[in-house]
Amino acid sequence: MNIDNLIDNERTIFLQTYNRLPIIIESARGNIIWDEDGTEYRDFIAGLAVNILGHSHPAVVDAAIRQTYKYMHVSNYFYQRIQIEFAMALTQISGYDRVFLTNSGTEANEGAIKLCRSWGFDKDKTEIIAFTGGFHGRTYGPLSLTERPQYKEKMGPFLNNMRIVEYNNSQALEEAVSEKTAGVLFEFIQGEGGLCSVTDEFIETICRLKDKYDFLIITDEIQTGIGRTGKFMASEHWNIKPDIATIAKGIGGGLPLGAILTREHLANVWKIGNHGSTFGGNAVACATGLAVINELQRGIMRNSLVVSDYFMLHLQAIAEDFPNCVEEIRGKGMMLGIVLKFEASILCRILLEEKKIITNATAGNVLRLLPPLITTKEDIICFVLAIRECLQNLFTEII
Ligand SMILES: Cc1ncc(COP(=O)(O)O)c(C=O)c1O
Missing domain, CATH: 3.90.1150.10 (Aspartate Aminotransferase, domain 1)
Known part of the structure; x- marks a missing residue:
């Protein structure tokens, strides 16, 4: 042909x-x-x-082949050594405490939005704020927090209580944040949005407002994470510890793999059955993910x-x-x-x-x-x- x-x-x-x-x-x-x-x-x-x-990469190919010969998929109905070893390596290298495994970036962000809303529910915190130029994926949660009209044309209505504020505009953020704010979601460097970086001043504003209003800082590290900016997580350049970070893209070494990473204080927000994914944490993807982390550490x-x-x-x-x-x-x-x-x-x-x-x-x-x-x-x-x-x-x- x-x-x-x-x-x-x-x-x-x-x-x-x-x-x-x-x-x-x-x-x-x-x-x-x-x-x-x-x-x-x-x-x-x-x-x-x-x-x-x-x-x-030979180490990634080798890990995929070895795991494929053992088994490819059994579901999250089982404990799986490769999944747990990968999650342990991931928390160790990222500095986060807890992991939920997904198949893609949008699925990680979708879950992060749900987790944030679950956290805010009893406190009557229902709003999430994101920023102009941001991109977080194509499912309805992330899309509701994305500005670009071309991605949203004729697809509304979108989720309620989602706000988009001008990136790096501290005053606009101060005006938008309130006791109702459950979370603020941003990229340290906007991949789709033209490689704009967050300013130090804006990070200071986010942290100051978090102290005042008690919301979660959520960072979308789907493009910036996994060593892309020279550190495993881009947050290391800005020296802050977000409550939640989402990753995907690079972590699977070419296989579909993503994660919601959280701090320990969010460990018990979800109970058994609150969230799940058939393929999330697939054994072959976890094997290649572990190989990626091992190689990065070299x-x-x-x-x-x-x-x-x-x-x-x-x-x-x-x-x-x-x-x-x-x-x-x-x-x-x-x-x-x-x-x-x-x-x-x-x-x-x-x-x-x-x-x-x-x-x-x-x-x-x-x-x-x-x-x-x-x-x-x-x-x-x-x-x-x-x-x-x-x-x-x-x-x-x-x-
Ligand atoms: C910053 C960011 N977030 C989320 C996504 C969505 O990831 P996925 O395409 O794996 O759903 C992307 C994809 O380009 C991205 O760059």
Whole structure:
């Protein structure tokens, strides 16, 4: 079957919700993806922040195979050694006390919203506040806390008592918070929202308001977590201890896995039967999750910070050299954004077609870079030379 037939079939069979790149994947390893014609692409999005150790990392593949031979799924009706060992490793590396395992990011956030409401119920705290530019998933809870109209078109009505306030606007938050507030949900760096970081001042405001009104701080670390910013959890950069954090994406090493992480004081909010998931904590996903944590503990995060500092320096130099094209560089660790003065999808397409480099465009004018943590300085040099050449050509076209 040739590429056109396959793509035509996709168009006639699937509900058309994805804007896919025109590549049919054959295989992937490390930070390289091959298409069916043998063309090689350098991957700077890592499965949209999933393949933290690169594609098909041997330790992850090995863990999946070993667990698959033992058993793949038995349900949460049983105690499972692999699940408990994974949860213990996860609490140890994240600093959180309790875990509920899910299959995806939106499921983790959905559960976090439910947990927060359960916590607030007897205190008559019913409202949850989130922020402009935030993205928390596609099920109704997270979607009710997401601003982007395109994601919500004709899908209302949404959940009551959900408010969206301007990100990093302390005054707006002060005006929105009250005794009714059960929780405040935010991303430390907004992945879909253009790689904007939370300010120190805003974090101070959230903590001060929490002391005054007694609500839960919930952080969505689905994209920022699992070493993406150079620390296992991004909260470590800001030195705060949220009550709840949600993770997914990178933790499963490529298999669907997520978690609600909480502090001990929330351990007894839910009783048996209050929440559940058939596949959440699937044995094979837990095995790969444990392999991811073990690999991260071998120094990959430290190395990635060295490489990402190097990357940042080069990107800053590009911003200085191409002031007509680049507005600023945002982000931390291996979660970086080049804010452009034009549609990022243009540069994304040129990098793909001419340089065989895979990037992602978000928030209109932000080129999002989410390379795996195994990315080397040599990979960075390749990227930097390629993007300089593309910007040079574009710049010549612009003037
Ligand atoms: C910050 C954040 N939260 C939640 C989600 C939703 O995760 P999932 O697609 O696994 O449901 C995403 C996905 O991109 C995300 O980036």
